[in-house]
Amino acid sequence: MRAEIIAIGNEVLRGQIADTNSAFLARRLSQVGVEVARMITIEDSLEIITHEIKGALSRSDLVITTGGLGPTSDDLTRQALAKALGRPLIFVEDLWGQIEERLSQRGVAPFPENRSQAYLPQGAEGVPNPLGTAPGIHLKIEGKILFSLPGVPQEMRSMAEKFLLPQLKGKPIPHCVLRTTGISESEIYQRIKSLTGSHQVKIAFLPSPLGVDLGIEAPAKGTSQEISQVVERIEEILGEAIYGGEGEGLEEVVGRLLAQREETLAVAESCTGGLICDRLTDISGSSRYFERGVISYSNQAKLELLGVPPETIREHGAVSPQTAIAMAEGIREISDTDYGLSVTGIAGPTGGSREKPVGLCFIGFAHRGGSSYQRYLFAGPRRLNKERAAQAALNMVRLFLCLGISKISETRG
Amino acid sequence: MRAEIIAIGNEVLRGQIADTNSAFLARRLSQVGVEVARMITIEDSLEIITHEIKGALSRSDLVITTGGLGPTSDDLTRQALAKALGRPLIFVEDLWGQIEERLSQRGVAPFPENRSQAYLPQGAEGVPNPLGTAPGIHLKIEGKILFSLPGVPQEMRSMAEKFLLPQLKGKPIPHCVLRTTGISESEIYQRIKSLTGSHQVKIAFLPSPLGVDLGIEAPAKGTSQEISQVVERIEEILGEAIYGGEGEGLEEVVGRLLAQREETLAVAESCTGGLICDRLTDISGSSRYFERGVISYSNQAKLELLGVPPETIREHGAVSPQTAIAMAEGIREISDTDYGLSVTGIAGPTGGSREKPVGLCFIGFAHRGGSSYQRYLFAGPRRLNKERAAQAALNMVRLFLCLGISKISETRG
Numbered sequence: 001m002r003a004e005i006i007a008i009g010n011e012v013l014r015g016q017i018a019d020t021n022s023a024f025l026a027r028r029l030s031q032v033g034v035e036v037a038r039m040i041t042i043e044d045s046l047e048i049i050t051h052e053i054k055g056a057l058s059r060s061d062l063v064i065t066t067g068g069l070g071p072t073s074d075d076l077t078r079q080a081l082a083k084a085l086g087r088p089l090i091f092v093e094d095l096w097g098q099i100e101e102r103l104s105q106r107g108v109a110p111f112p113e114n115r116s117q118a119y120l121p122q123g124a125e126g127v128p129n130p131l132g133t134a135p136g137i138h139l140k141i142e143g144k145i146l147f148s149l150p151g152v153p154q155e156m157r158s159m160a161e162k163f164l165l166p167q168l169k170g171k172p173i174p175h176c177v178l179r180t181t182g183i184s185e186s187e188i189y190q191r192i193k194s195l196t197g198s199h200q201v202k203i204a205f206l207p208s209p210l211g212v213d214l215g216i217e218a219p220a221k222g223t224s225q226e227i228s229q230v231v232e233r234i235e236e237i238l239g240e241a242i243y244g245g246e247g248e249g250l251e252e253v254v255g256r257l258l259a260q261r262e263e264t265l266a267v268a269e270s271c272t273g274g275l276i277c278d279r280l281t282d283i284s285g286s287s288r289y290f291e292r293g294v295i296s297y298s299n300q301a302k303l304e305l306l307g308v309p310p311e312t313i314r315e316h317g318a319v320s321p322q323t324a325i326a327m328a329e330g331i332r333e334i335s336d337t338d339y340g341l342s343v344t345g346i347a348g349p350t351g352g353s354r355e356k357p358v359g360l361c362f363i364g365f366a367h368r369g370g371s372s373y374q375r376y377l378f379a380g381p382r383r384l385n386k387e388r389a390a391q392a393a394l395n396m397v398r399l400f401l402c403l404g405i406s407k408i409s410e411t412r413g
Numbered sequence: 414m415r416a417e418i419i420a421i422g423n424e425v426l427r428g429q430i431a432d433t434n435s436a437f438l439a440r441r442l443s444q445v446g447v448e449v450a451r452m453i454t455i456e457d458s459l460e461i462i463t464h465e466i467k468g469a470l471s472r473s474d475l476v477i478t479t480g481g482l483g484p485t486s487d488d489l490t491r492q493a494l495a496k497a498l499g500r501p502l503i504f505v506e507d508l509w510g511q512i513e514e515r516l517s518q519r520g521v522a523p524f525p526e527n528r529s530q531a532y533l534p535q536g537a538e539g540v541p542n543p544l545g546t547a548p549g550i551h552l553k554i555e556g557k558i559l560f561s562l563p564g565v566p567q568e569m570r571s572m573a574e575k576f577l578l579p580q581l582k583g584k585p586i587p588h589c590v591l592r593t594t595g596i597s598e599s600e601i602y603q604r605i606k607s608l609t610g611s612h613q614v615k616i617a618f619l620p621s622p623l624g625v626d627l628g629i630e631a632p633a634k635g636t637s638q639e640i641s642q643v644v645e646r647i648e649e650i651l652g653e654a655i656y657g658g659e660g661e662g663l664e665e666v667v668g669r670l671l672a673q674r675e676e677t678l679a680v681a682e683s684c685t686g687g688l689i690c691d692r693l694t695d696i697s698g699s700s701r702y703f704e705r706g707v708i709s710y711s712n713q714a715k716l717e718l719l720g721v722p723p724e725t726i727r728e729h730g731a732v733s734p735q736t737a738i739a740m741a742e743g744i745r746e747i748s749d750t751d752y753g754l755s756v757t758g759i760a761g762p763t764g765g766s767r768e769k770p771v772g773l774c775f776i777g778f779a780h781r782g783g784s785s786y787q788r789y790l791f792a793g794p795r796r797l798n799k800e801r802a803a804q805a806a807l808n809m810v811r812l813f814l815c816l817g818i819s820k821i822s823e824t825r826g
Contacts, residue, residue, distance in 0.1 A: 012439065013449045013452065014443045014628070015441070023432065026426055039454040070618060071598065071599050111599045131797075133599070154794075272694075273706075274694065277686050281686025281799075284762055291714065295694070301704065305705065334717070382695065383695055
């Protein structure tokens with residue numbers, strides 16, 4: 001099955017909004033074996049939208065549009081669809097009922113403009129929008145499938161998952177993702193180079209600032225078994241640098257390890273400012289193992305909430321191995337958890353000095369048997385430094401839970 | 414000047430990599446007054462790339478391609494360019510010298526494949542790549558400009574900034590962004606409908622789950638002055654629903670207000686799990702006004718760290734107006750700050766009940782003169798509920814700082 005994706009909206013072409021919808025759809029469609037052949041972003045113009053929908057329907061089996069389904073006058077997808085198909089727009093009472101109900105749940109009275117959202121090209125069905133008011137549009141025409149979904153990513157995603165993807169039954173391309181962190185792309189390449197020459201099994205390197213993902217797939221003749229063999233070899237070679245599989249975050253892996261061991265964690269953050277706690281609590285059920293967090297942004301908070309000795313900060317500074325350790329031990333003690341994790345550093349862009357430059361960061365980890373720290377020097381802008389520090393901190397917990405203290409560097413305790 | 418962007422690469426169509434290049438180029442081109450009319454992503458196929466380059470050159474003044482300039486056999490942009498232009502590829506000694514030099518700086522001997530990167534269509538110039546080995550290609554043809562840049566975002570960006578953008582001297586499109594929250598797209602549309610009919614000044618609605626941005630611009634004949642008039646009218650009509658301008662987050666606005674007043678804030682989060690603190694600390698200099706945060710995920714933490722009375726939780730539950738107020742007052746008291754902000758709720762997807770469904774959320778706010786709360790019922794998945802709650806909480810602080818207590822609903826204190 002061949003698909004095309006059409007993103008509609010001036011705001012994307014002007015760079016005011018990045019189109020994340022097309023990448024999401026491309027990934028999910030590939031996973032169910034649908035080949036995306038073309039993705040295009042076009043402006044809010046009735047003529048252009050109509051032209052592109054027509055062209056896509058002539059070339060492909062599945063056409064998905066995103067955007068342009070709102071209630072305002074620059075929302076033109078509905079009309080373009082009708083024009084491309086040569087069918088009239090019809091007011092659908094049921095759909096209007098759903099829109100009214102959704103608005104009233106929010107305590108909002110419908111506006112006249114909302115009525116426009118209840119019009120569909122003749123023969124089309126409305127696609128319920130569980131998160132917003134704009135319904136989608138679904139149509140089958142001469143064996144081809146057309147879906148028009150709203151542009152708001154959360155709405156588009158939930159509607160695609162619920163109504164679009166279950167309809168598609170392509171043959172999935174066998175593939176597997178291995179996620180790594182704490183190791184560079186070049187080093188991975190050096191170490192697994194001998195596996196990259198195969199025509200049956202391709203290895204794609206997908207680097208990001210938080211780690212490198214490896215995509216292993218058998219595009220043409222390869223089988224799942226051949227993929228498994230390559231994956232096994234990579235796992236042997238890269239070992240603990242691999243933390244998870246497709247779509248799996250470190251917060252999920254750490255959470256699973258803690259839940260399995262029925263152990264608990266508390267976190268004290270300074271420069272990461274809450275990001276570690278935020279990530280940990282993104283996982284449903286995290287209250288089983290995440291007990292509390294403290295964002296000790298001021299020194300006063302470090303003393304009062306975590307019991308960091310004033311002389312530790314006076315002698316070594318707030319950004320030091322000693323303070324990191326004291327924070328980790330402090331949060332563990334007051335929370336009565338199995339583990340305490342801490343981060344203290346200089347996120348930047350200001351606040352650095354010659355001895356303690358921007359990007360310097362200490363991660364502390366306390367457990368029943370002692371405590372340890374790791375030192376990092378990140379070189380990015382503020383947000384990236386926060387993200388890298390949070391990733392390194394979660395990875396330190398993971399490594400301890402997987403391997404024990406021996407593999408954590410610069411151990412003390 | 415009208416531009417088109419062509420992204421080349423199977424990995425984008427498979428969803429293995431999100432194309433961030435096109436969004437970057439769209440934003441930067443808009444800023445220098447170039448109108449991006451079309452962005453397309455296509456596969457590594459000589460025929461298709463050739464076809465799209467030809468089409469784009471026939472329609473637009475500027476064509477930019479990204480990707481497909483590497484040394485491997487699936488890098489086809491060079492050949493497609495030559496084919497689209499009907500010109501031969503010529504080996505350029507100078508360019509080869511640069512590639513060899515760059516590789517040797519990295520301590521790498523050139524592979525035979527690298528030689529392919531030194532070929533250019535007749536009449537084209539190489540574009541130096543300061544961060545990688547793949548040079549870009551630049552060509553002027555019948556008054557039109559063509560740039561082929563590599564797909565690696567960092568390389569593409571630095572080459573675009575250095576060699577592409579300085580060549581373009583469009584007239585920037587006058588525009589302005591107003592960001593709103595706590596008001597629906599339909600309601601905004603109702604209220605400012607009379608302003609949307611103008612041909613000189615266009616108003617774009619950019620909804621997201623956290624609020625609606627309004628893009629006001631004068632695409633054709635409008636002037637900055639006309640935009641200012643429309644912006645003033647919108648500001649009069651929407652009032653405090655507008656919180657900021659282009660690219661400005663609520664955390665920045667709240668931070669600025671606090672810094673101006675030389676006041677301080679502390680935050681106690683339950684269901685938002687650290688997200689509010691994370692957002693506040695994304696702003697450089699936030700340590701001036703953000704004193705500390707507590708993620709009181711367990712009830713024990715609410716009692717111990719915030720001094721929430723056990724009977725409050727026993728009688729009303731952890732998710733209740735009373736607990737929200739006690740958390741806000743507690744964090745304010747222990748931190749000795751001007752303001753205390755709290756969130757308690759059920760992020761979901763589990764943990765809800767009939768009386769207290771998933772998505773129920775109370776935001777507490779404590780100040781010198783008393784305290785108040787707001788109740789929300791969010792209907793999204795876990796992450797979205799966290800994001801909406803954090804946004805509503807930051808907005809509650811902003812409204813108090815702008816308007817005083819009178820405009821905050823359900824006041825108590």
